[in-house]
Structures are given as structure tokens and as C-alpha cells.
Amino acid sequence: MKRTVPLMIAATTGFVLIVSYFIPYTESWGEDAMTWFNILAAIAFILGGGNLLRMQLQKISDRRPGWGYAAVTLAAFVITLFFGLFKIGVQPTAAFPTNAWAAPYDREGSALWWCVEYLYRPLASTMFALLAFYIASAAFRAFRAKNTEATILLVTAFIVLLGRTYIAGIVREWLPEGLQSLSFDNMTNYIMSVFNLAGMRAITIGIALGVASTSLKVLLGVDRSYLGAGDE
Amino acid sequence: MGDRGAGERFGVFGLKCEISDMRFQISDLKCQISRLRGAVRRLLVCWGALFWLLGLTGAGADAQEPPRPVSDVVAVDHPNDVGTAVDVSWTLSPDDKPNDEPIPDPNAVPSLLSGYHILRKQPGEESFVLVGKQSAQAGEFTDRKKVVRGEPYLYQVVAVGPGGTSAGVETAEAVTPVRGLFRTDRGWLAVILLLICGAVVAFIVVAKSGRELFIRKIPGLEAVDEAVGRATEMGRTCLFVPGILDINDIQTVAGITVLSHVASLTAEFGARLEVPTSRSLVMTTARETVAAAYLAEGRPDAYREDDIYYLTDEQFGYVASVTSKMMQEKPAACFYMGSFYAESLILAETGNAVGAIQVAGTAQPSQLPFFVAACDYTLIGEEFFAASAYLSGEPVQLGSLRGQDVGKMLVASLLIVGCVAATWASVTGSASANAVVTFLQNNVLGRGGFLP
Numbered sequence: 001m002k003r004t005v006p007l008m009i010a011a012t013t014g015f016v017l018i019v020s021y022f023i024p025y026t027e028s029w030g031e032d033a034m035t036w037f038n039i040l041a042a043i044a045f046i047l048g049g050g051n052l053l054r055m056q057l058q059k060i061s062d063r064r065p066g067w068g069y070a071a072v073t074l075a076a077f078v079i080t081l082f083f084g085l086f087k088i089g090v091q092p093t094a095a096f097p098t099n100a101w102a103a104p105y106d107r108e109g110s111a112l113w114w115c116v117e118y119l120y121r122p123l124a125s126t127m128f129a130l131l132a133f134y135i136a137s138a139a140f141r142a143f144r145a146k147n148t149e150a151t152i153l154l155v156t157a158f159i160v161l162l163g164r165t166y167i168a169g170i171v172r173e174w175l176p177e178g179l180q181s182l183s184f185d186n187m188t189n190y191i192m193s194v195f196n197l198a199g200m201r202a203i204t205i206g207i208a209l210g211v212a213s214t215s216l217k218v219l220l221g222v223d224r225s226y227l228g229a230g231d232e
Numbered sequence: 233m234g235d236r237g238a239g240e241r242f243g244v245f246g247l248k249c250e251i252s253d254m255r256f257q258i259s260d261l262k263c264q265i266s267r268l269r270g271a272v273r274r275l276l277v278c279w280g281a282l283f284w285l286l287g288l289t290g291a292g293a294d295a296q297e298p299p300r301p302v303s304d305v306v307a308v309d310h311p312n313d314v315g316t317a318v319d320v321s322w323t324l325s326p327d328d329k330p331n332d333e334p335i336p337d338p339n340a341v342p343s344l345l346s347g348y349h350i351l352r353k354q355p356g357e358e359s360f361v362l363v364g365k366q367s368a369q370a371g372e373f374t375d376r377k378k379v380v381r382g383e384p385y386l387y388q389v390v391a392v393g394p395g396g397t398s399a400g401v402e403t404a405e406a407v408t409p410v411r412g413l414f415r416t417d418r419g420w421l422a423v424i425l426l427l428i429c430g431a432v433v434a435f436i437v438v439a440k441s442g443r444e445l446f447i448r449k450i451p452g453l454e455a456v457d458e459a460v461g462r463a464t465e466m467g468r469t470c471l472f473v474p475g476i477l478d479i480n481d482i483q484t485v486a487g488i489t490v491l492s493h494v495a496s497l498t499a500e501f502g503a504r505l506e507v508p509t510s511r512s513l514v515m516t517t518a519r520e521t522v523a524a525a526y527l528a529e530g531r532p533d534a535y536r537e538d539d540i541y542y543l544t545d546e547q548f549g550y551v552a553s554v555t556s557k558m559m560q561e562k563p564a565a566c567f568y569m570g571s572f573y574a575e576s577l578i579l580a581e582t583g584n585a586v587g588a589i590q591v592a593g594t595a596q597p598s599q600l601p602f603f604v605a606a607c608d609y610t611l612i613g614e615e616f617f618a619a620s621a622y623l624s625g626e627p628v629q630l631g632s633l634r635g636q637d638v639g640k641m642l643v644a645s646l647l648i649v650g651c652v653a654a655t656w657a658s659v660t661g662s663a664s665a666n667a668v669v670t671f672l673q674n675n676v677l678g679r680g681g682f683l684p
Contacts (some may be wrong), residue, residue: 046541048512210617
């Protein structure tokens, strides 16, 4: 029962979504199904938030290594929740000038907006900026001419890399008219639009077929591993 | 006289005073001339601006005339919808000239038209109400503004210009929007879907009958056992990251099915498995899956619910927490199975830095190169979706993989037909070959087919 009912719900919802894509009469059914999912996800967020609180409190009470970070996480969670729920610092909108509660919680100038704008965004950007270093280190390892394939990859990467820089333009000016097609930018365009595009399309076709097959397995109940334990 | 006398009286000093006085007068005169020049310049600028404005608006009385009206206004029900839209089309006003049309005379009067207003009313109502605007050179409009299925509507189109509005031109008959029975624009997608799904179901049935099916080896999936074994030997944890999307994404579902197998192995080997999630629903699903795997292996006591936990929905907050965990605990095996974006390389490089054996699988083509560069094994595209069937080894599931192969054959056949037809058309100029290419591009490969 514990697995059969979720399976039936998943199968029904899945088939409704497929049918609603092709039959206009059922279009609103698909929208309803998505609304139900959003409601479920919102309720599940309480589970997630509760779990986060419990884990961090446990870490602090057990004085585990790094419990200070857990305290910071907890404080940030509680403060942000407080700012958002009670709409601290939210200014009223022109539509409801006397009632600040009618304004959105993330309105510009509110405490929550300030936290997102001046704390979260810079921190997220910092994490994103780390990518530059990680790309360099990954490229250093990937582009080693260990064998023929790796050497081809290295040469291709070198051409594409230079083709995307100003050097490509400078080199093109030096080349004679007849050899313009061998300039870095022209070769880069050719590599990207022929070899790279063909490879990407092959992968995308494979992904599309895989998605169709996996979806069908889930809908037909052939694959039930995601449903967890329970009697049939 | 007095001044002169003073000059004579005071000698050189008086002369200096007189020169200074004259200089002052000259300076004053210069100042007046400068003011006069400024006034003339301002006057000229004003005149220039006036002429320019007149030129811009069509110079004179001609620009103030309203544009000529449109013609042939037709309204039809919007196809393939639930009956809440109407398509209105018209022939452009003669005054609606394209901007890129060569201008024989630069001083000629420019177009008198700036756009069109589309108005609507129901039969019996007195006046039309504005429902939309279109820019110049546009002869079509789809009305979706509170259109009610089954209600008749009349439309009027008015050309608008700087000189005013033209006379309104109405549709001859009222149009009644109706609900379509089937999205004919998605017909080819339905055909393709039926063929592929039919093949998958057929091979599942064949597999159920007990016929053996050959499936090639996937190194990335063979490595899962090796990675968990290594973690057990080293006494370190296995980290499983199920992507950053929710459970309604098929990649997350595929990742969870791989998690089921990894959990079975950790339960069997006695290794510790950690699953940080970025979605609450994924956390609950992962808990159920791992608990089921431990139960199936006869080790429900070894299952630790707290090792599957929620962190945050925010992409980089999640990455920061997971990477910090990796640096602290140094897991021996890392699995990245699900949907990833920019965080893929941050995770994989951190895993590489701590010396973990890493297996990744995703259907995000843009993230695959990062995983290939930083991980030991990567499940590329369809391999990731095949993982569940491959790892389970169940004949019924393996049958679905053979069904996928039929889909590949179908795509390959279409590619060959398209390439041959396109080559033949370019070499011989054959009209029929061209027709085949156009048909494939517009139908099977177009928005109604593979590219919905």
C-alpha cells in the first residue's frame, strides 16, 4: 500500500501531464497537477527547515568541530526568517499607501532585501568567482598530451582559446588573403559550428531518448527504486 | 577737462590712469559685442531647432493628416488552443512604409503611420474597446485579452499616426473561438513519442518473456562498486550529491535510482553514506530510498537518517556547505548524479583536491565537459538514464534500454534521409528532394516534432 498509492499518484499525474500537452481540453489539468506539486513542495519546506534547525542545534549542543559555523548558520536562518515573515522595514506601495503589510516582503529597502542585496549576493558572487581558478586547474589536468586523443584535444582547445581572444584578430591581419580561413577565429567558428555542434546534438538526442524511456519506466511502475521501502 | 588737468597735474601717473580708463571702455565694448554674438547664436539655434522639428514631423500641413486605413481585416479562431484566443490579420495601410526602403528624396515626407490599434466588441454592443496595439509593418495580432470560448466577437483595426487615426475597418463576420480537439501542431511529436514508447514497452514485454538481452558495459557504472569498496577500505564516507533541482526533474529521479544502488552497496560493505540535498522533497525521497536499500540488504540498524539532510535551496549556499563538508571529512568516494549548473566544477574540483574517486552523471550538456575534466568516470547523457536499468540488472528494466535503441535507429534513419535529400537537392537542384528536406525541417525536426 505504501508503494502502490504513490505509484498510482505518480502514474496518473504523469499521464495527465502528457495528455494535457496534446489535448487542449485537458490543458488546465496539467496546470492543476503542477499547482499540487507546488503546494507539496511548500509543505515539504517545513520539513527541510526543521531538519536544518535540528541538525545545527545538535552540532552546537554536542560541541562538534566547526560548531561555530553552525551557530552562524542558525543565526542567519532565524534572522532572515524573522525579517521575511514580519516584513521588517518594508515600505508601503502606492496601491496601499497606509498599509505596509500589503507590500511584498522583498521590496527594495526592506531588511530582507538588504540582507539579500548586501550579504547573500556578494557571497554567492564570491563562490561563483572561484570557478575561474577551478577552470584553470581542471584545464591544466585535462589538456595534457598523454596520447593521440589528448593531443588532438589539446590542439583544438588551444585554437578555440586563441580564437576567442584579441590575438585572433591580430594574427588574421598578418595572414595573406588566401590563408584567411586558417586564422584562429575562422578555425574556432568552424570547430564550434561543425565538430562541437554535431557532438552536442548527438548527446542531446541520446538525452531526449533517455528522458522518454526513464519517464515511461517511472509511469509504468517498472522502476520503483525512488519509492522507498514498504509493502507492495 | 578735470580729468586731463588731473593727468597733467599728476604727470605719468595721470597718463597711466587715462590708459587704464580707455582699456576699461574697450573691455566693456568687447563684452557688449560678445553678448550680441551670444544672442545671435541663440536665435540661430532656435531657428535651426524649429526647422529640424518641422522637418522631422513632415514639414507643414501634410504631416498633420491622419494615415489611410487598412484593408481586408479578417478574424479567425486561434488554432490548437482551448478557445481563448482569436487571430486578427489585415493588409497594411498604404502609408505604412518599411524603414529600410530606400528614400529617393531625403527631404520627402516620412511615413505618416506609427502603428495600429486593434479594437473589439460583441455583436449588439455599441462601441469597440481597445484590446491591443501593434507596431508599424505588423499585419497580425493574437487577441488573448479575456476572450471567452463560445462568445462571438467583431474586430476593428485603426491605423494611428502623428496626424491622428484613420477610419476603422471592421471584420465582415463575427468570429467565435472554440476549443480544439487535438494540438495538430504537435502531431509529429505525438507520432515520435508513440513509436519510441511503443518500442520501449514492446522490449519490456520481450524481456519479461525471459529472452536474454545484450547490454554493453558502461565503465562509469562498473566503477560504482569500486568506489564504494575503496571508501570502505579507507574507512571514509561516500558522498552522494543528487543535483540542485527538485524531484519533479527527471534527472533527479534518475539520480535517486542510482542512489538506491549506492546505498545497497554501502549497506553491504558497511560504509557510511552521506547525502546533502538542496530540496526538501529530495531529502524525504532520498531518505525513503536509502532506508529501503538498507532494509533490503538486511541492515536496517546501519541506516542513519541524519546522514541525509537538507541544506538550502540556494545554489551557491549549497555548494559552499557541501565543499566545506568535503574539505573537513575528506570522503573517499563522491557521486554527482542529477542536474547541475555552475556548481558542477566547484564540486568536482574540490572532490579531486581531497583525493576522492569521483563518478558523475548528468543530462546537462553544458556541464558534461567539466565533469569529464575533473571526475574519474562520467555518465554522458543517455548512460545516466540507463544507470538504473544497468545497475538493477532486472530483465524488465534492461528491455527499456533496447527500446531506446529503436529510438536511436529512428533518429539515425531520419538523419540519413535528410542528409541524402539535402545533398541530392544541392547537386541536382531537384524540387522533390528539396520538398523532402523542407518537410523534414518544418515537421519532423521542426517545432511540431523533435523540437517542441
